Amino acid sequence: MKIALLGNPNTGKSTVFNMLTGLRQQVGNFPGVTVDKKQGSVKTPKHTQQLLDFPGTYSIFARALDEQVVQDVLTNKQHPDFPDAVIYVADAANLERNLLFFSQLYDLGFPILLVLNMWDRAQRKGLRINVELLQKQFPAAAIVTANARVAIGKDRILQALDALPSQDRTAFHDLDLSVLLTDSAQTENTNARLDKLRNLGLVQSASTTTVNNSMRLDRILTHRIYGYLIFTAVLLVIFQFIFSFASIPMDFIDAQFVRLSAWVADSLPEGLLSKLISQGLIPGIGGVFVFVPQIAILFFFIALLEESGYLSRVVFIMDRIMRPFGLNGKSVVPLLSSVACAIPGIMSARTISDWKERLITILVAPFMSCSARIPVYTLLISLVIPKSYIGGIINLQGLVLFGLYALGILFALGTAFILRFLVRSGKPGFHLMELPEYKAPRIYNVGIAVYEKVKIFIFDAGKIIVAISILLWALATYGPSSRDQKLKDLQQQTIYIQATSLEQQEQENSLLLSQSYIGHFGKWMEPAIAPLGYDWKIGIALLSSFAAREVFVGSLATIYAVGDDTNINKRLVQKLRAEKNESGQVVYSLATGASLLVFYVFAMQCMATLAVVKRETNSWKWPLLQLVFMGCVAYLSAFFVYQLLI
Amino acid sequence: MSQTLDSISLHQLVEISAIASSAIAPKLSEMGLTKGQKIKAIFKAPFGDPIAYEINGNIISMRKEEAMQVEVQMA
DSSP: OEEEEEEOTTSSHHHHHHHHHTTOEEEEEOTTSOOEEEEEEEEOSSOEEEEEEOOOOSSSOOOSHHHHHHHHHHTOTTSTTOOSEEEEEEEGGGHHHHHHHHHHHHHTTOOEEEEEEOHHHHHHTTEEEOHHHHHHHSTTEEEEEOBGGGTBTHHHHHHHHHTOOOOOOOOSSOOOGGGGGOHHHHHHHHHHHHHHHHHTOOEEESSOOOOHHHHHHHHHHTOTTHHHHHHHHHHHHHHHIIIIITHHHHHHHHHHHHHHHHHHHHHSOSSHHHHIIIIIIHHHHHHHHTTHHHHHHHHHHHHHHHHHTHHHHHHHHHHHHHGGGTOOGGGHHHHHHTTTOHHHHHHGGGGOOSHHHHHHHHHHGGGSOOTTHHHHHHHHHHHHSOOOEETTTEEHHHHHHHHHHHHHHHHHHHHHHHHHHHSOOSSOOOOOEEOOOOOOOOHHHHHHHHHHHHHHIIIIIHHHHHHHHHHHHHHHHOOOTHHHHHHHHHHTSHHHHTSOHHHHHHHHHHHHHHTSHHHHHHHHTHHHHGGGTOOHHHHHHHHHTTSOTTHHHHHHHHHTTOOSSTTHHHHHHHHHHHOBOTTSOBSSOHHHHHHHHHHHHHOOOOHHHHHHHHHHHTSSHHHHHHHHHHHHHHHHHHHHHHHHHO | OOEEGGGSOTTOOEEEEEEOOSTTHHHHHHTTOOTTOEEEEEEEOGGGOSEEEEETTEEEEEOHHHHTTEEEEEO
């Protein structure tokens, strides 16, 4: 039997889901849309049932994307996800409004279990709920009380599921599906239901309910100065973790995959298969796992902020600032996270329920300078920007770095502003949002949220990343047969014969890369990148750094036969400074360096981002458009910078 | 005299008298904003928009343009 879990947002619905399913759950998309579909199995005393968690909504009438899913599934008996029964989670402390959606589901005829959750909170608020009267009004429903935060009520829910009444019923209030068609019919039906529910006299309150506790905190957290200061402080903490502490597990993961590669290369007989596994497949998988610490850390904090209720305050204070750019307050977290890494940033855009605003956020997020650009920026800045001070205090190199970050942010917002007019959307975005009461986050829910995001990334985006990285590896490792002759020629030259064996290896690697398929492609496209100030060697580095931006540095090191040691940057800078072109001019001039810097601010150059955008937009259309658009912006701006400076 | 919800001053209790019909009208209703309900603005975001309202013990945040759809009178 398929059971749907439904309810308003902030009712502890996902806590109920986690309580009932534990780790027996998996996340996917509803067919055709990118709205989370969480499924899990529930063991009742008699059966094992499939539980399907739907997005939290206030009614069956849809406006936003996630509401549309609820409406589409529940009003279409042919839908593959159409449920056989419903568990409805209601916030007992807020019963009347919560019963609106419940009464709609009741009238649609589903066998239904009403869970009055947060029962303790209702009692603390001095609310007395007449459950008998409620049962009398909805005789075909089963009703239980629960307090899922402390796992109270699990047995009651499980037992009730085995005995769900499914008899015919008289409707609470007529719900003809033609009501769905017009706004005014929807409003009328809703108002009539709410009036009826309120007039039942289900809830008696001992004292007038207030929101005073929350108010005191909100006065500070949404203050026009302290509000932003506190948010900035929270961000600093998160960034500190992602930038500094994530590198420890990332280096560890990296090292393990290098060891694994070496072990496979040693134990398998030499040949194509061994090479494919040890140099193509394993580093490819390593390139997926290396993102896990950043994703886990970011979603740990996001889940923490969301659970506590603070995240909706961030949305509240940022909404007005983001609106002129076609974004909303919820775009802030994805965009700012992208300064660390666009991958978790884009994945976190899922909280934006309006499809147009979500899409725009995803499309502009990779313009934010992420941490993978830092090695590229550092190398190029130390190469072409003099270490001088402006007015004796401002470090010129630092100023350029700041400028690159600012350029990315400006472009992200500017593009969003333009996209606002280009992306079509059916219904206007709105910001009607509940600010939930603050509460202590439940670490179990946070853990599950992190686990799921990591799993989605590894299994969904991971496949694409591994495939592209094997392709790039093959193109860089193999070359036309003329390569062997060139290698023999090299081995007879004095410069090779007199070199140490380490240097010989470096020279060979350099030749092998430049004679590989990627090398040939780099040479072939030289005329196209010459106007940007690049030669074919830079072309090779650009092509291979599509895997990830920081690969640019490693590729240049291989091409210029600079070994893979700790002083790679220093030796590489010396080598690059000495590089002259055929007419005797320095290759890495200020113009070329600046052009490259600008190129890396704008170009997509990250296959993992591409894979994640594919996953989050559910089509190849958007990631490919994004790739082309960002590539064009990068090309044109690099062209202007080079032509201006030369 | 009737005003719209976006223009009432903070901490002033008012009663909803009408909601203009629009695409978001059903959404306002299901958040509990219906005729006859008491509501008050309790705090505002920097720049005065969006605004947070208390209704039935809940805090709901609304943009000004959305609050403009709600007609209120002194309670």
